[in-house]
Amino acid sequence: MSGRRVVVTGIGVLSSIGNGAAEFTRALREGRCGAGPITRFDATGFREQYAHEVRDFEPADWIHHLRPDTLGRTTQFSLAAARMATRDADLEPDRLRETRVLVTIGTTDGEAAEYERLIETELAEGPEGMDATAVRRLPAHRLALAVVRELRLPYAAPSVLGTACAAGNYAIGDGFDAIRSGEADYALVGGADALARRTFAGFSRMGLVAPDRCRPFDAEREGLLTAEGAGVLLLEPLDSALARGARIYAELLGYGLNCDAHHPTAPALESVSRCMELALADAGVKTGEVDLVSAHGTGTKTNDVTEARAIRAVFGDEPPRTVALKSMLGHSMGAASALGAAASALALARGFIPPTVNHRSTDPECGIDCVPNHAVAEAPRVVVNNGLAFGGNNASLVLGRSDRTEDSPRDPEDPR
Amino acid sequence: MSTAPPATAQRRAAPPVITAWSAVSPYGLGRAAHAAGLASGGPTAGPVDDTQPLWAGGPDESACLVPGFEVRKVLGKAGTRTMDRVTGLAVTAVRELFQDAADAADGADGAGTGTAPVPAGAGTALVLGTTLGSAYLQHMFSKASFEGTKPYDVPTQWMPNVLMNCPASATAIRYGLKGPNATLAGGRPAALLALAYARRLLAAGRAERTVVGASEEYSAARAWLERHGSAAAGGAQDVPLGEGCAVLVLEPGDGGADAGGSGNPPLAEVLAIDVRTDIRGDVPATLADCVTDALDQAASRPDDVWAALGGGLPGPAGDAEQALLSERFGAAATERLAGHELIGDTAAASGAFQLAAVLAGAAADPAAAGRTAVVTSVDRDGVVACAVLRLCEQAPRRGAGPVPMAAPPRGAPGHGEAAQLPLPPGGREEGSPDE
Numbered sequence: 001m002s003g004r005r006v007v008v009t010g011i012g013v014l015s016s017i018g019n020g021a022a023e024f025t026r027a028l029r030e031g032r033c034g035a036g037p038i039t040r041f042d043a044t045g046f047r048e049q050y051a052h053e054v055r056d057f058e059p060a061d062w063i064h065h066l067r068p069d070t071l072g073r074t075t076q077f078s079l080a081a082a083r084m085a086t087r088d089a090d091l092e093p094d095r096l097r098e099t100r101v102l103v104t105i106g107t108t109d110g111e112a113a114e115y116e117r118l119i120e121t122e123l124a125e126g127p128e129g130m131d132a133t134a135v136r137r138l139p140a141h142r143l144a145l146a147v148v149r150e151l152r153l154p155y156a157a158p159s160v161l162g163t164a165c166a167a168g169n170y171a172i173g174d175g176f177d178a179i180r181s182g183e184a185d186y187a188l189v190g191g192a193d194a195l196a197r198r199t200f201a202g203f204s205r206m207g208l209v210a211p212d213r214c215r216p217f218d219a220e221r222e223g224l225l226t227a228e229g230a231g232v233l234l235l236e237p238l239d240s241a242l243a244r245g246a247r248i249y250a251e252l253l254g255y256g257l258n259c260d261a262h263h264p265t266a267p268a269l270e271s272v273s274r275c276m277e278l279a280l281a282d283a284g285v286k287t288g289e290v291d292l293v294s295a296h297g298t299g300t301k302t303n304d305v306t307e308a309r310a311i312r313a314v315f316g317d318e319p320p321r322t323v324a325l326k327s328m329l330g331h332s333m334g335a336a337s338a339l340g341a342a343a344s345a346l347a348l349a350r351g352f353i354p355p356t357v358n359h360r361s362t363d364p365e366c367g368i369d370c371v372p373n374h375a376v377a378e379a380p381r382v383v384v385n386n387g388l389a390f391g392g393n394n395a396s397l398v399l400g401r402s403d404r405t406e407d408s409p410r411d412p413e414d415p416r
Numbered sequence: 417m418s419t420a421p422p423a424t425a426q427r428r429a430a431p432p433v434i435t436a437w438s439a440v441s442p443y444g445l446g447r448a449a450h451a452a453g454l455a456s457g458g459p460t461a462g463p464v465d466d467t468q469p470l471w472a473g474g475p476d477e478s479a480c481l482v483p484g485f486e487v488r489k490v491l492g493k494a495g496t497r498t499m500d501r502v503t504g505l506a507v508t509a510v511r512e513l514f515q516d517a518a519d520a521a522d523g524a525d526g527a528g529t530g531t532a533p534v535p536a537g538a539g540t541a542l543v544l545g546t547t548l549g550s551a552y553l554q555h556m557f558s559k560a561s562f563e564g565t566k567p568y569d570v571p572t573q574w575m576p577n578v579l580m581n582c583p584a585s586a587t588a589i590r591y592g593l594k595g596p597n598a599t600l601a602g603g604r605p606a607a608l609l610a611l612a613y614a615r616r617l618l619a620a621g622r623a624e625r626t627v628v629g630a631s632e633e634y635s636a637a638r639a640w641l642e643r644h645g646s647a648a649a650g651g652a653q654d655v656p657l658g659e660g661c662a663v664l665v666l667e668p669g670d671g672g673a674d675a676g677g678s679g680n681p682p683l684a685e686v687l688a689i690d691v692r693t694d695i696r697g698d699v700p701a702t703l704a705d706c707v708t709d710a711l712d713q714a715a716s717r718p719d720d721v722w723a724a725l726g727g728g729l730p731g732p733a734g735d736a737e738q739a740l741l742s743e744r745f746g747a748a749a750t751e752r753l754a755g756h757e758l759i760g761d762t763a764a765a766s767g768a769f770q771l772a773a774v775l776a777g778a779a780a781d782p783a784a785a786g787r788t789a790v791v792t793s794v795d796r797d798g799v800v801a802c803a804v805l806r807l808c809e810q811a812p813r814r815g816a817g818p819v820p821m822a823a824p825p826r827g828a829p830g831h832g833e834a835a836q837l838p839l840p841p842g843g844r845e846e847g848s849p850d851e
Contacts, residue, residue, distance in 0.1 A: 045567045108579060110548055110601065119558045127473070127640045132648035135641055136796075140548050140580065140601035145797050148693040157691040158799060159609050160601040162546060162580030170598060174613065177620040198554070201561045202575040204568040257622065258538065259597035261588040264576040271594065274538075390576050391585025393597055 003180035007402060008345045009246040010089025010234030012081035012190070015339055016052035016227055017328050021088055025346045028354040029375045033328050035213055035225055040113070040195040048209040051195055052227030052330025066150050072111035072137040075146045077230035077335075078192035082147040085188060085234040089246060093151050101156040102184040103144045104174045105232070106167025106191035108333035108389075110140030110160070113196045143192055165296075165331070166257075166387030167191050168231060168338025169395035173255035175235045176397075185240065190232035191338035199333065200226045208300050213358040214331070216297040216324030217304050217370040220360060224298045227330025231338030233345070238402075248402040250345040253382070254283025260392025266302060267388050272310035275394035276384060280314075283382075283398035290320045290398075291380035292353055294340045296388040297324025298331055307388065308366035320384075321376075322368040327357045337387030341397055344383040348401045351379030430669035432615050433682035434805070435625075436520075436534070437775045438513035439768075440505050441660035442480040442759045445490070446512040450662075451776040453758070460759055461656045466636075470501060470552055474636030475643050480658035480760030481634055495590060498573045501659075502550045502633035506583035507590050509661035510542075510627060514591065517665075534625065534665060536592035541623035542584050543598045543614045544663075545606025545630030547764040549580035552635035583631050583661075595623040604727050605691065605793035605801035606630050607662070607767030612689040614666050629663030632765035642763065646730055649796040654730050658760020662768035664775070683775055684805040687714035687788070694798035700736035703800040707744065707792060714788065714804035722787035722807065723777060724749045725770050728756035729794050737794045745790065753777045767793050767801070778807040785809040 013020060016034025017027035027034075034052040043049055054077070059068040062080035071079065082103070086093060114137050118130055144158035161170045168191025175187030203209050203226060210223040241248055256278025260268035280287065293315075295307055304324075311319050325336075325343055332339060343354055352375050359372035385397040438446055442460035443453025453460070460480040466472045487504030488496045491511075499507065517534050534540065548554070557578050560570045576582050581599040588597045596617055602609035607630040614626035632638075634657055642657060669685060690710040694702040711718070724745040726737045741750045753773045756762065762769050770791045778784035784807045791803045 043567075047568065107601075110580070112554065115548075115551075115554060116558045119555055120562055122640075123559060123562055127475070130640060130644045132644040135644040136648050138548055138641065138645075139603050139797065140546075141603050141606070141795075141799065142797060143601075145693055145799060149695055149798065152695045153693070154695055155692060157609065157612065158602075158693055159613060162549065162599040162601045163597070164579050164581045174616065177616045177622075181616070181619055183616065183619075197567075198558050198561060198570070198578065201568045201570045202557070202572055202578070205570050205572045206575070257596045257598075259542075259585065259588045259594050261592050261594045261597075263589070264582075264585065389581065390579055391581045391597070392588065393581055393585060 004182060005238035006176050006179045006235055006252045007238050007241050008233050008249040008252060009236055009241050010085035010091065011249060011342050011345060012084030012088060012232040013339065013342050014054045014057060014077050014081055015229040015329050016054060019056060020084060021346065024342065025350060028343055028346065029352055031328065031355045031357045031373055031375060033213065033357050034330060041197040046204055048204055048211055050212055050225055051200065052225055053195060054228050063150060066146060070133065070137065071146055072114040073194035074107060074111050074192050075142050077194060078105050078143040079146045079150050081190060081192065081230035081232035082188045085232045089234040091234065096151060096153055096186055099155065099185040101153050102175050102178040102187040103147050103156050104159045104161060104171040104189045105143040106161045106163060106171040106334045106338065107140060107143055108164045108167060108193050109196045109199060110143065111138045112198060113194050114138055116197050147188060163393040164389035164391055165333055166337055166389035166393045166395045167334035168336060168341065169385065169387035169397050170257060172233060172338060172341050172397055173257060173395055176252050176255055179235050179237055185236065187235040188232055189235060190230065191334040192230035193228055193333035193335050195226060195228040210299060214299040214327050215358045216299040216327050216356055217308065217362055217366045217368060218360055219363040221299045221304065223300050224326065225330040227332040229329065229332035229335040229339055231335055231342040233341060250348040250399045251402045253285060253398040253400045255279050255395060255397045256282055257395040262392055265390050267306045268392060269306050269310050271392065272307060272388060272394055273313040276314045276396045279384065279396035279398050285382055285398055287315050290382045290384055292347065292383045293320050293322040294344050294383060294385040295322050295324050296386045297326050299326060305365050308368050311368065319368055321353055321371050323354055323371050324356045325354065337385060337395065340385045341399065344385045344399045347380055348383060348399060352377055353380060429619065431685045431687050432618055432666050433669045434684045434686065434775065435665045435667050435680040435682055436513060436517050437664040437772055438509055438516050439660060439662040439772050440482055440509045440512065442482055442658055444483060445508060447516050450772060451779065454754065454773060454776050455780060457754060457758060470635045472636060474639040476639050476657060479634050479656050482660055498577065499586060500550055500553050500577045502631050503577065503583040503586045505633060505659065505661040506544060506631040507587050509629060509663045510587050510591060513627065513663050538594040539624035540593050541595040541597065541614065541617050541626040542588055542593050543600060543610045543626055543628045544584040545600050545602055545610040545764055545768065546580050547601060547603050547606065549582065550577060550633060551637035551641055552633065553577045555637040603795040603797065603799060604729060604763060604766050605795055605799050606764045607771060608689060608793055608801040608803050609691055611666065611686065611803060612691060615686065615689065618666065618668050625665055625667045627663055628666050629661060630765040630768040631661035632659050632763050634659040645796065650731055655756055656760045658762040660759065660762055660765055660769065662765060662772040664771060682808045683810060684807050686803065687716060687806050688804040691799065691801040694800060699733045699794060699798060699800065700740060703737055703792065703794060704740055706800045706802045707740065707790065710802040710804050716788045716804055718744055720788045721745045721749050721790055722784045723752040723774060724790040725753045725755055725773060727766050727770060727793035728761065729796065733794050737792055741792065774805060779810050
């Protein structure tokens with residue numbers, strides 16, 4: 001369908017491999033792995049001890065108007081990444097205040113970690129004395145609401161999409177539609193999640209947590225590592241970006257979303273293929289034009305084989321390079337596909353293919369080139385970024401190198 | 417007073433239309449039961465049975481519960497082994513919606529409206545609102561981790577239910593809804609935000625129709641959070657908590673003035689949805705601007721307004737909302753419909769129940785046709801929302817005609833079994849492949 005062209009002009013990132021677009025880019029190029037011992041909750045008694053945590057996060061660097069103690073960690077992440085994206089886009093909040101803005105943030109667990117702390121106290125002391133300030137941090141829609149309040153956006157609709165581990169892509173797609181149709185002139189969209197004990201416990205009990213490192217597509221992969229993080233993109237129409245001389249990372253060409261309607265936890269091959277096909281059709285891109293797939297790639301037995309087969313079903317027997325960023329970032333739940341989209345935009349803008357790290361030997365059942373361990377200095381033209389979730393909620397984005405990227409001012413910190 | 421800037425390049429398309437609705441509520445299962453209950457105005461609060469794990473140890477003596485609602489009794493045993501209450505309410509509401517559409521198409525009562533049943537498959541999207549999902553399941557899951565012999569001794573069969581998207585995805589599995597499937601967390605205005613999201617999906621051509629609604633369960637865990645949360649926000653919980661799920665079908669309005677995209681007769685056009693956030697510490701003024709702009713977008717004047725229904729947030733912000741609606745639209749409009757005072761505070765589902773109240777009321781009042789309804793919602797965190805609907809002339813339907821003043825069919829014994837659909841493909845006993 002026709003409409004305004006949509007570009008990515010700002011990126012905000014918090015991740016276990018680095019915060020901010022410049023550091024995140026360096027880490028992706030180096031193939032940094034953010035796994036480490038769990039510190040966010042007491043992991044005593046768990047069989048596995050590793051996760052991917054965000055380090056060097058100082059809320060006060062990003063939160064100037066709201067009281068940080070009224071915000072849970074996930075909301076702080078969301079807000080910080082949104083402010084980072086507006087700064088990165090060199091966009092004054094005043095400009096955002098004069099126009100219609102869409103703020104949509106995806107999440108799997110919202111403020112689950114906050115609720116867990118309340119439950120732990122309640123089990124010891126009873127429910128009467130619950131900390132009411134902490135209770136007020138819990139509603140998931142505060143992830144978007146806090147962005148609107150902190151940036152003081154009078155005409156912004158705050159939505160939070162709880163579509164589990166595909167939520168970041170859902171949110172970015174929502175922003176794409178709003179900009180393309182003209183419903184909004186800017187969109188702050190992405191995903192956020194903080195490390196939650198309950199998710200770790202559940203995956204651990206299901207035998208899906210790796211003992212040390214996440215190794216997607218590897219013949220000896222042992223599962224995922226849970227993670228935290230946030231990725232928020234600033235989207236705007238191409239015309240407005242050009243008019244204000246903004247740096248354009250990438251053009252968002254289209255997206256697709258669908259539902260397996262099949263099983264609560266197991267992905268459905270045909271439906272995952274269909275989702276990528278919907279995205280390519282929406283973008284008007286042929287399979288042969290795609291140079292890179294940023295896979296959901298969790299590192300579990302079931303996901304990687306099903307997803308690789310779905311990719312082959314769409315792209316044929318020689319599919320594009322297919323990387324799993326979760327090898328570096330862990331599985332940051334609702335943030336995962338948003339961080340994937342950020343990495344895709346950076347790969348397009350800076351001209352490199354990020355690797356799948358911790359890799360030993362590729363599972364022949366997967367049958368893809370996962371770019372083992374070392375980034376490749378080749379400039380992709382079009383990237384497909386997948387997000388798959390419990391409940392069969394799938395969403396795929398298609399991003400393309402902007403023909404204006406070369407004219408754009410470069411990031412001074414970037415060593416390109 | 418600020419006026420929102422116009423969206424610079426908004427295309428003007430025919431507004432989307434609502435073509436069907438249903439609900440599972442403290443008045444029972446289905447549209448007819450809910451509409452009759454609202455018309456009767458009968459009380460729905462009852463004692464909370466604290467021998468049930470879901471309700472044990474809660475702070476409330478009474479609540480407005482869906483009478484006799486037990487998931488496996490209502491939906492049968494297939495595919496419901498690990499279906500929690502908030503999910504079961506959503507699955508049942510969608511069942512009732514589809515059954516109602518099928519009945520109307522059949523003209524089973526001799527007065528078919530020609531409405532097409534809602535098709536399954538990729539053309540149908542589903543968007544459900546929530547606040548944080550099931551507080552009960554999350555509480556139970558974390559408690560198991562804290563109290564188990566090992567911290568990973570958690571009931572993994574319930575892990576999908578701990579996630580917010582369980583009601584929407586379980587409903588999709590049961591009825592084969594393969595279109596976009598989204599869960600939108602928005603607090604009390606969640607259904608209005610979901611309606612706005614659904615409108616974007618339709619405008620972008622991502623679905624042919626969208627089922628939109630919101631589901632909320634009553635549990636001790638939620639009741640404690642509501643109690644502490646409302647106290648911290650300075651509003652006492654002066655209405656009992658309620659539960660249920662209300663859903664509607666939204667279609668593109670391209671079928672012209674008389675029909676949705678499917679040719680189904682519209683019940684209402686969605687003329688405007690405005691959602692914004694109080695950023696100046698003045699919720700009443702923000703809501704006033706929001707309502708003004710929504711009416712402007714709808715090109716609707718205050719005297720067009722047949723009914724205005726607020727969200728019933730306990731406390732000063734909700735009181736200010738009610739005062740604003742009375743001042744703008746007069747007592748005739750604000751007193752026409754009842755909401756939370758009948759079915760309790762349904763929190764995340766409250767916006768969906770407001771829309772249901774408008775549609776039920778309009779069906780019973782021929783004078784509503786051609787006029788508008790204003791639905792507002794205010795959240796404790798400062799989100800305000802306003803939707804403006806234009807009500808359409810409705811063909812007479814069962815359960816929507818002259819309203820009997822007798823007691824509503826509370827519980828409607830046997831209703832669930834009688835109305836049960838055959839198990840669709842995919843609606844089978846589930847189990848995790850990874851265990």
